[in-house]
Every structure is written in C-alpha cells, then in structure tokens.
Amino acid sequence: MVAFSYVSGLRTGALTSVCLKHLDLEKRTVEQDATDMRAKNGKSYRANWFPRTESFQEVFIAWLEDLSRLGFKDQDGVFPSAKDLKFRLASAALWAQRAETGP
16 A cells, blocks of 8 residues: 555545556556545546656555455455455465365
C-alpha cells in the first residue's frame, strides 16, 4: 500500500477503495472514479503514476501478480481485507494440495 501511495499520490480514502479495474498498467494510470470509490469532494479523475518511482512500481506490480494468482478479479479491491486474503490463501493451498495428490 505504501508503494502504491508513492506511485499514485492518491489520498488514503481513495487508496483503500481502489479496485483492480481502476488500474491501467500499460499507461501507468489509475482512474479515481468517485461513483465507485471514496474520493475527496466526489471528484473523478485519471492520475498518471509519478516518474522516478520505478522501484515502488515493481513492488506494486508484484503485489498485483500475487492477487491475480489468488483469483482476484477486476471488481476486487487492490488492497483486500485480511479476512479475504486468508480465505484466498487457504483456498489456493487446498487446490495445490489436491493437484499434488490427484483426484
């Protein structure tokens, strides 16, 4: 979360409510959609990622890859609750165990 706050410059409220669908990794932008997330004064806008934050971007992109491996989709939050993460991790471990032992 700290890495993405440096990359995007989003306020805390927006940062905690951003979903995967708000990100454009190719263009290195985040869409702050006030109809879908917390935003100061209900304002929507597209923010470019800050330059010279490549090391933070690498950390953040690795986090996104982990979320993808755990089955998170576009409508899911970029920073899910601990409860949701534990559930997904347990599910992933169960599937891995089943794959090793077979049907």
